[in-house]
Amino acid sequence: MQRKHLARTAAATGAGLLALALTIGLAGTARAATLFSDDFSGGTGSWSKSGGDWSTVTDGSATFQQANTGSELARQFAGDTGWTDYQVQARVKPLAFNGSNRLVAIGARSTSASKRYQLALTNAGRAELQAVDGSSITVIGSVALTVSTGSWYTLRIEASGSTIKGFVNGSQIASGSNSAFGAGRIVLVTAYASARFDDVSVDTVGSTPTTPPTTSPTTPPTTAPTTPPTTGPTSPPQTGLVGWATQNGGTTGGGSAAATTVTTASALTSALGSTSAAVIRVSGTISCSGMLRTRSNKTVIGNSGATIVGCGLTVSGDRNVIIRNLTFRDWDDDAINVETSATNIWVDHNTFSNGYDGAVDIKRGSDFVTVSWNRIFSHDKSMLLGHSDDNASQDVGHLRVSYHHNWFDGSGTRHPRVRFGNPVHVYNNYYYNNEYGVASTMNAGVLVEGNYFEGVDDPTLVGYADSGPGTLVQRNNYFTGSGTPQSAGSVASIPYSYQLDSASSVKSIVTAGAGAGRI
Template sequence: MRRNVRQVVLGSTAGAAALALVTAGVTMTGAASAAENTAAAPPSTLAAITDLVGWATQNGGTTGGGSAATTTVTSASALTTALGSSAAAVIRVSGTISCSGMLRVRSNKTIIGNAGATIAGCGLNINGDRNVIIRNITFRDWGDDAINVQTSATNIWVDHNTFTNGKDGAVDIKRGSDFVTVSWNRVHNHDKSMLLGHSDDNASQDTGHLRVTYHHNWFDASTQRHPRVRFGNPVHVYNNYYRNNSGYGVASTEGAGVLVENNSFEGVSDPFHLGEGDSGPGTLVARGNLLVSSGAGQTGGSVKAIPYGYTADAAGNVKSIVTGNAGAGRISL
């Protein structure tokens, strides 16, 4: 069920601007019905933009390398060695590292970029490991995925990165992985952004898993999969800014349950829908979203309750908050 209402901001200059937007086609997705509104009520205190929120706080939390020794890497060989170590570590990426293929990341790692850090040509593969944090890195020109989370990997936080011009997914999560937060990232000049669940025939491994939070990401004229979801329930997509996405915003498929909450869509003809390609529909609840020169979206069914505390910014503030803070280079080192 979905309700649309017009929204006008009162006041002289602001009111005139808002009225112009309404005339151009601004709608809000209203509050869900009691049956649809299954998410837990959020607390009243807004977390800082550097705080971990969402599914990665569950299952014991996500700390990465914690207070382990810091290693600074400037080459592909050094990065490969540091990522592959069995010991907990904080790995600082410095400069531009050119590489190819997928580099294996083992458990208990914090991978954080110094100012301007770039990984070009390759991606990071978290395969069955846990407790990994990846922050403040620009990924470009990767040949497979920029970040691949698979094979029951758990407690992963992907935060404040920039993704551009890759071949396949920017952040793909699949094969029974769980307890993941993807926050404050920017994706631009790229097609397939974020896949959750790799195939329709993997229900036995994925059902009950693939629980991911996507918040405060900037999908900047990227094409599709923001995210494309199979099986995971509940998947929480809130406070993201979508601009001129030519394919679609969010797709819920194969029995997934997705809460799409307080996002800002601008120039997106297909902001969210059920089913995609050959994949059957999931369920999707939309509430509090701002739709500027965008389509109405498609909803249906209910979604399981969100178990963690969070505060959703008002959709009208999301554009300025996200564009001012998302992507690499936007956090203190």
């Protein structure tokens, strides 16, 4: 796959900036606070995966390996979205490249799955310091460098204000000014390549990295390239947090809190109910009943195969909660219930089936919610937004929710059914054999764009059952074997940036990426 260079620039001035001979005098710098370090000897609990096949393997000592060379873009994220000025360093060993212009990289200031600064080693014979914004890649600086599989390289990115620098094995390869990303997490990256990563450290700018470089580059260049390469991997759809949950201060869940693994209903209930920030990893199958109260500042994430049977999670009046990578089935109330002015909630990459009531219901003045990359099948009532027609006093001005890249796989209704919320954003979802798709009622305002409707009797409705009409704008959607969509009026503007995939591609994109086990 080819990389689109939509904004490719060389920001560094002077050939000397790009020379690997510019070494850093580490011995003279003062050590400052270490923000993060990981040699993977204790596993990988602090990392969050997006794509690829990752595991810890031994290479003299523990390392973190991405083994799937067929993965278009594999990433592991760690750290804090609020980190601003820092340097990240890691040892990287490319193992194999699948095709031409492939890469392995480390990244800094990652604001989403597709936005970051990264220092990449490519099998096109280059080391590049890049600003990556979806499919747009700005090259801040680069050098010719023979990248050998099976060899370790020490990569470092320094980000201080708008000054971004890249180093390979302690020698500066690039420095330039770029203000695209002011803060964000660190990330390990491969694109159609396999690699091992080790000795990751994050320190304040100007401090000595935890693990200094120990080797030299394979081929030290002496001049800047005349013509930079123009091809390479293309970024996939956005899989990080986008939408309404990015507003109102953002949604970080448990942040960098130490992870706690739970395997029983009692342990899960206790962890969810704690008033402290927490990252809760669900392992195995947990059977329970009723609704488990989930308090503020929680990340609830499933390990591979994690399943919750018989019960659901409720966020009532709390804020800043992330629920990801879980399979819910046979719940006896709702699977996920967000209510009573709860705010900043992200429900992502879960699978729902065979429940009693809603899979994801949001109501009673709740706000700033993103529901993304979930799959619902063998179930009827999917996603309700606003619980009743007589609740305007609590709901008007709230219930702002984004629904994107969800797979409504034969589920019956409510995808979503909306009351009062405006604007509600429904984009890039795949609808298959549903009674109806989206209903806008009770003066709600819903933007429905870039979705794929297949075999849907009523793709969009204005008014439903006894509920009065709302407004609904539908644009750039794809319809096959479906009825005629309804629309009426206008919708308030969307305040956040987002990447809209072509509607005709949404079926393949969503079926390949939605549901538990896909992050």
